[in-house]
Amino acid sequence: MKPTGVRAGVGRLRRRIGFDGNELRRDVDRRQRAAGLLLLLLFLGVGPPVCWRIARNAYDSGVRAERYEAATRHEVDATVLKVDDLASGHRVTVTWREPGGQARTGSYDTWYRAVAGEHLKLWAGPAGASDVEPRRHARTVGEAVGAGLGAATTAGIPVLVAYLVIRRRSDVRRDRLWDAEWERLDADRSR
Structure with a gap:
Protein backbone atom coordinates (compact mmCIF):
# COMPACT_ATOMS: atom_id res chain seq x y z
CA MET A 1 0.00 0.00 0.00
CA LYS A 2 1.33 3.41 -0.99
CA PRO A 3 1.76 5.98 1.75
CA THR A 4 -0.66 8.87 1.45
CA GLY A 5 -0.82 12.38 2.78
CA VAL A 6 1.15 15.56 2.40
CA ARG A 7 4.40 14.11 3.74
CA ALA A 8 4.32 11.19 1.30
CA GLY A 9 3.52 13.54 -1.58
CA VAL A 10 6.43 15.82 -0.68
CA GLY A 11 8.69 12.77 -0.50
CA ARG A 12 7.63 11.59 -3.96
CA LEU A 13 8.17 15.08 -5.37
CA ARG A 14 11.62 15.27 -3.73
CA ARG A 15 12.66 11.92 -5.26
CA ARG A 16 11.18 12.81 -8.68
CA ILE A 17 13.16 16.06 -8.77
CA GLY A 18 16.29 14.15 -7.77
CA PHE A 19 16.91 15.30 -4.20
CA ASP A 20 17.66 11.89 -2.78
CA GLY A 21 20.72 9.78 -2.02
CA ASN A 22 20.33 7.46 -5.01
CA GLU A 23 23.78 6.09 -5.89
CA LEU A 24 22.55 5.07 -9.34
CA ARG A 25 22.27 8.71 -10.43
CA ARG A 26 25.13 9.76 -12.64
CA ASP A 27 26.92 13.09 -12.74
CA VAL A 28 25.12 13.93 -15.99
CA ASP A 29 21.77 13.46 -14.18
CA ARG A 30 22.88 15.74 -11.33
CA ARG A 31 24.15 18.42 -13.72
CA GLN A 32 20.92 18.33 -15.73
CA ARG A 33 18.89 18.65 -12.53
CA ALA A 34 21.05 21.54 -11.28
CA ALA A 35 20.80 23.35 -14.64
CA GLY A 36 17.02 22.85 -14.70
CA LEU A 37 16.63 24.23 -11.18
CA LEU A 38 18.88 27.17 -11.99
CA LEU A 39 16.83 28.00 -15.09
CA LEU A 40 13.59 27.65 -13.10
CA LEU A 41 14.89 30.02 -10.43
CA LEU A 42 16.00 32.44 -13.16
CA PHE A 43 12.51 32.38 -14.70
CA LEU A 44 10.80 32.78 -11.32
CA GLY A 45 13.14 35.65 -10.41
CA VAL A 46 12.81 37.56 -13.68
CA GLY A 47 9.45 36.48 -15.14
CA PRO A 48 6.89 37.67 -12.56
CA PRO A 49 8.36 41.18 -12.07
CA VAL A 50 8.62 41.73 -15.83
CA CYS A 51 5.09 40.38 -16.41
CA TRP A 52 3.69 42.54 -13.60
CA ARG A 53 5.38 45.65 -14.98
CA ILE A 54 4.14 45.09 -18.53
CA ALA A 55 0.60 44.26 -17.39
CA ARG A 56 0.58 47.29 -15.09
CA ASN A 57 1.71 49.60 -17.92
CA ALA A 58 -0.99 48.21 -20.24
CA TYR A 59 -3.62 48.66 -17.51
CA ASP A 60 -2.56 52.24 -16.71
CA SER A 61 -2.58 53.14 -20.41
CA GLY A 62 -6.05 51.62 -20.81
CA VAL A 63 -7.41 53.52 -17.80
CA ARG A 64 -6.06 56.79 -19.22
CA ALA A 65 -7.75 56.01 -22.56
CA GLU A 66 -11.03 55.20 -20.74
CA ARG A 67 -10.97 58.52 -18.89
CA TYR A 68 -10.07 60.51 -22.00
CA GLU A 69 -12.81 58.94 -24.11
CA ALA A 70 -15.40 59.30 -21.32
CA ALA A 71 -14.52 62.99 -20.98
CA THR A 72 -14.41 63.83 -24.70
CA ARG A 73 -17.06 61.62 -26.34
CA ASP A 131 -20.12 53.95 -34.30
CA VAL A 132 -17.50 52.69 -31.82
CA GLU A 133 -18.54 53.39 -28.25
CA PRO A 134 -16.02 54.65 -25.68
CA ARG A 135 -13.57 52.19 -24.21
CA ARG A 136 -14.96 49.93 -21.48
CA HIS A 137 -13.07 48.82 -18.39
CA ALA A 138 -13.45 45.14 -19.35
CA ARG A 139 -11.37 45.81 -22.46
CA THR A 140 -8.66 47.45 -20.33
CA VAL A 141 -8.53 44.47 -17.98
CA GLY A 142 -8.49 42.00 -20.87
CA GLU A 143 -5.63 43.80 -22.59
CA ALA A 144 -3.64 43.97 -19.35
CA VAL A 145 -4.09 40.25 -18.73
CA GLY A 146 -3.16 39.49 -22.32
CA ALA A 147 -0.04 41.64 -22.09
CA GLY A 148 0.99 39.91 -18.85
CA LEU A 149 0.47 36.44 -20.32
CA GLY A 150 2.32 37.43 -23.46
CA ALA A 151 5.24 38.69 -21.38
CA ALA A 152 5.27 35.45 -19.37
CA THR A 153 5.34 33.41 -22.55
CA THR A 154 8.05 35.59 -24.05
CA ALA A 155 10.14 35.34 -20.88
CA GLY A 156 9.58 31.58 -20.59
CA ILE A 157 10.40 30.52 -24.14
CA PRO A 158 14.17 31.20 -23.99
CA VAL A 159 14.40 29.44 -20.62
CA LEU A 160 12.49 26.44 -21.97
CA VAL A 161 14.66 26.30 -25.10
CA ALA A 162 17.81 26.45 -22.96
CA TYR A 163 16.53 23.57 -20.81
CA LEU A 164 15.61 21.50 -23.87
CA VAL A 165 19.13 22.01 -25.28
CA ILE A 166 20.64 20.96 -21.95
CA ARG A 167 18.33 17.96 -21.77
CA ARG A 168 19.18 16.88 -25.33
CA ARG A 169 22.91 17.10 -24.63
CA SER A 170 22.44 15.20 -21.37
CA ASP A 171 20.47 12.49 -23.19
CA VAL A 172 23.26 12.12 -25.76
CA ARG A 173 25.82 11.90 -22.95
CA ARG A 174 23.68 9.33 -21.08
CA ASP A 175 23.34 7.21 -24.24
CA ARG A 176 27.12 7.22 -24.67
CA LEU A 177 27.59 6.18 -21.05
CA TRP A 178 25.05 3.38 -21.44
CA ASP A 179 26.78 2.14 -24.62
CA ALA A 180 30.15 2.17 -22.85
CA GLU A 181 28.68 0.23 -19.90
CA TRP A 182 27.15 -2.38 -22.23
CA GLU A 183 30.46 -2.78 -24.07
CA ARG A 184 32.28 -3.22 -20.75
CA LEU A 185 29.68 -5.73 -19.59
CA ASP A 186 29.94 -7.70 -22.85
CA ALA A 187 33.72 -7.67 -22.58
CA ASP A 188 33.53 -9.01 -19.00
CA ARG A 189 31.16 -11.84 -20.03
CA SER A 190 33.33 -12.95 -22.93
CA ARG A 191 36.39 -13.56 -20.72
Whole structure:
Protein backbone atom coordinates (compact mmCIF):
# COMPACT_ATOMS: atom_id res chain seq x y z
CA MET A 1 0.00 0.00 0.00
CA LYS A 2 1.33 3.41 -0.99
CA PRO A 3 1.76 5.98 1.75
CA THR A 4 -0.66 8.87 1.45
CA GLY A 5 -0.82 12.38 2.78
CA VAL A 6 1.15 15.56 2.40
CA ARG A 7 4.40 14.11 3.74
CA ALA A 8 4.32 11.19 1.30
CA GLY A 9 3.52 13.54 -1.58
CA VAL A 10 6.43 15.82 -0.68
CA GLY A 11 8.69 12.77 -0.50
CA ARG A 12 7.63 11.59 -3.96
CA LEU A 13 8.17 15.08 -5.37
CA ARG A 14 11.62 15.27 -3.73
CA ARG A 15 12.66 11.92 -5.26
CA ARG A 16 11.18 12.81 -8.68
CA ILE A 17 13.16 16.06 -8.77
CA GLY A 18 16.29 14.15 -7.77
CA PHE A 19 16.91 15.30 -4.20
CA ASP A 20 17.66 11.89 -2.78
CA GLY A 21 20.72 9.78 -2.02
CA ASN A 22 20.33 7.46 -5.01
CA GLU A 23 23.78 6.09 -5.89
CA LEU A 24 22.55 5.07 -9.34
CA ARG A 25 22.27 8.71 -10.43
CA ARG A 26 25.13 9.76 -12.64
CA ASP A 27 26.92 13.09 -12.74
CA VAL A 28 25.12 13.93 -15.99
CA ASP A 29 21.77 13.46 -14.18
CA ARG A 30 22.88 15.74 -11.33
CA ARG A 31 24.15 18.42 -13.72
CA GLN A 32 20.92 18.33 -15.73
CA ARG A 33 18.89 18.65 -12.53
CA ALA A 34 21.05 21.54 -11.28
CA ALA A 35 20.80 23.35 -14.64
CA GLY A 36 17.02 22.85 -14.70
CA LEU A 37 16.63 24.23 -11.18
CA LEU A 38 18.88 27.17 -11.99
CA LEU A 39 16.83 28.00 -15.09
CA LEU A 40 13.59 27.65 -13.10
CA LEU A 41 14.89 30.02 -10.43
CA LEU A 42 16.00 32.44 -13.16
CA PHE A 43 12.51 32.38 -14.70
CA LEU A 44 10.80 32.78 -11.32
CA GLY A 45 13.14 35.65 -10.41
CA VAL A 46 12.81 37.56 -13.68
CA GLY A 47 9.45 36.48 -15.14
CA PRO A 48 6.89 37.67 -12.56
CA PRO A 49 8.36 41.18 -12.07
CA VAL A 50 8.62 41.73 -15.83
CA CYS A 51 5.09 40.38 -16.41
CA TRP A 52 3.69 42.54 -13.60
CA ARG A 53 5.38 45.65 -14.98
CA ILE A 54 4.14 45.09 -18.53
CA ALA A 55 0.60 44.26 -17.39
CA ARG A 56 0.58 47.29 -15.09
CA ASN A 57 1.71 49.60 -17.92
CA ALA A 58 -0.99 48.21 -20.24
CA TYR A 59 -3.62 48.66 -17.51
CA ASP A 60 -2.56 52.24 -16.71
CA SER A 61 -2.58 53.14 -20.41
CA GLY A 62 -6.05 51.62 -20.81
CA VAL A 63 -7.41 53.52 -17.80
CA ARG A 64 -6.06 56.79 -19.22
CA ALA A 65 -7.75 56.01 -22.56
CA GLU A 66 -11.03 55.20 -20.74
CA ARG A 67 -10.97 58.52 -18.89
CA TYR A 68 -10.07 60.51 -22.00
CA GLU A 69 -12.81 58.94 -24.11
CA ALA A 70 -15.40 59.30 -21.32
CA ALA A 71 -14.52 62.99 -20.98
CA THR A 72 -14.41 63.83 -24.70
CA ARG A 73 -17.06 61.62 -26.34
CA HIS A 74 -20.82 61.63 -25.97
CA GLU A 75 -23.75 59.84 -27.58
CA VAL A 76 -25.65 61.67 -30.34
CA ASP A 77 -28.60 60.97 -32.62
CA ALA A 78 -27.18 61.35 -36.15
CA THR A 79 -28.87 61.41 -39.54
CA VAL A 80 -27.16 59.72 -42.49
CA LEU A 81 -26.57 62.13 -45.39
CA LYS A 82 -24.80 59.80 -47.83
CA VAL A 83 -23.02 56.43 -48.01
CA ASP A 84 -19.96 55.78 -50.20
CA ASP A 85 -18.78 52.22 -50.85
CA LEU A 86 -15.12 51.50 -50.12
CA ALA A 87 -12.97 48.51 -51.01
CA SER A 88 -13.65 47.22 -47.51
CA GLY A 89 -16.74 48.66 -45.85
CA HIS A 90 -18.51 51.98 -46.28
CA ARG A 91 -17.86 55.65 -45.61
CA VAL A 92 -20.92 57.15 -43.97
CA THR A 93 -21.44 60.93 -43.85
CA VAL A 94 -23.73 62.04 -41.03
CA THR A 95 -25.03 65.21 -39.43
CA TRP A 96 -25.98 65.73 -35.77
CA ARG A 97 -26.63 68.44 -33.23
CA GLU A 98 -24.33 68.97 -30.26
CA PRO A 99 -25.89 69.37 -26.80
CA GLY A 100 -25.47 73.17 -27.17
CA GLY A 101 -27.53 73.12 -30.41
CA GLN A 102 -24.64 73.51 -32.90
CA ALA A 103 -25.05 71.42 -36.07
CA ARG A 104 -22.04 69.28 -37.06
CA THR A 105 -21.24 67.04 -40.00
CA GLY A 106 -18.68 64.27 -40.18
CA SER A 107 -17.76 60.98 -41.83
CA TYR A 108 -16.64 57.64 -40.48
CA ASP A 109 -15.80 54.22 -41.94
CA THR A 110 -17.86 51.19 -40.97
CA TRP A 111 -18.96 47.74 -42.10
CA TYR A 112 -22.61 48.63 -41.48
CA ARG A 113 -24.52 49.45 -44.67
CA ALA A 114 -26.50 52.57 -43.70
CA VAL A 115 -29.15 54.22 -45.87
CA ALA A 116 -29.50 57.98 -46.49
CA GLY A 117 -32.03 59.47 -44.08
CA GLU A 118 -31.54 56.72 -41.46
CA HIS A 119 -31.15 57.79 -37.81
CA LEU A 120 -28.22 56.23 -35.93
CA LYS A 121 -26.95 56.36 -32.35
CA LEU A 122 -23.30 57.39 -32.66
CA TRP A 123 -20.50 58.64 -30.43
CA ALA A 124 -19.24 62.15 -31.19
CA GLY A 125 -16.02 63.73 -30.02
CA PRO A 126 -13.30 66.13 -31.14
CA ALA A 127 -12.32 63.81 -34.00
CA GLY A 128 -15.88 63.54 -35.32
CA ALA A 129 -18.49 60.79 -35.09
CA SER A 130 -18.02 57.05 -34.90
CA ASP A 131 -20.12 53.95 -34.30
CA VAL A 132 -17.50 52.69 -31.82
CA GLU A 133 -18.54 53.39 -28.25
CA PRO A 134 -16.02 54.65 -25.68
CA ARG A 135 -13.57 52.19 -24.21
CA ARG A 136 -14.96 49.93 -21.48
CA HIS A 137 -13.07 48.82 -18.39
CA ALA A 138 -13.45 45.14 -19.35
CA ARG A 139 -11.37 45.81 -22.46
CA THR A 140 -8.66 47.45 -20.33
CA VAL A 141 -8.53 44.47 -17.98
CA GLY A 142 -8.49 42.00 -20.87
CA GLU A 143 -5.63 43.80 -22.59
CA ALA A 144 -3.64 43.97 -19.35
CA VAL A 145 -4.09 40.25 -18.73
CA GLY A 146 -3.16 39.49 -22.32
CA ALA A 147 -0.04 41.64 -22.09
CA GLY A 148 0.99 39.91 -18.85
CA LEU A 149 0.47 36.44 -20.32
CA GLY A 150 2.32 37.43 -23.46
CA ALA A 151 5.24 38.69 -21.38
CA ALA A 152 5.27 35.45 -19.37
CA THR A 153 5.34 33.41 -22.55
CA THR A 154 8.05 35.59 -24.05
CA ALA A 155 10.14 35.34 -20.88
CA GLY A 156 9.58 31.58 -20.59
CA ILE A 157 10.40 30.52 -24.14
CA PRO A 158 14.17 31.20 -23.99
CA VAL A 159 14.40 29.44 -20.62
CA LEU A 160 12.49 26.44 -21.97
CA VAL A 161 14.66 26.30 -25.10
CA ALA A 162 17.81 26.45 -22.96
CA TYR A 163 16.53 23.57 -20.81
CA LEU A 164 15.61 21.50 -23.87
CA VAL A 165 19.13 22.01 -25.28
CA ILE A 166 20.64 20.96 -21.95
CA ARG A 167 18.33 17.96 -21.77
CA ARG A 168 19.18 16.88 -25.33
CA ARG A 169 22.91 17.10 -24.63
CA SER A 170 22.44 15.20 -21.37
CA ASP A 171 20.47 12.49 -23.19
CA VAL A 172 23.26 12.12 -25.76
CA ARG A 173 25.82 11.90 -22.95
CA ARG A 174 23.68 9.33 -21.08
CA ASP A 175 23.34 7.21 -24.24
CA ARG A 176 27.12 7.22 -24.67
CA LEU A 177 27.59 6.18 -21.05
CA TRP A 178 25.05 3.38 -21.44
CA ASP A 179 26.78 2.14 -24.62
CA ALA A 180 30.15 2.17 -22.85
CA GLU A 181 28.68 0.23 -19.90
CA TRP A 182 27.15 -2.38 -22.23
CA GLU A 183 30.46 -2.78 -24.07
CA ARG A 184 32.28 -3.22 -20.75
CA LEU A 185 29.68 -5.73 -19.59
CA ASP A 186 29.94 -7.70 -22.85
CA ALA A 187 33.72 -7.67 -22.58
CA ASP A 188 33.53 -9.01 -19.00
CA ARG A 189 31.16 -11.84 -20.03
CA SER A 190 33.33 -12.95 -22.93
CA ARG A 191 36.39 -13.56 -20.72
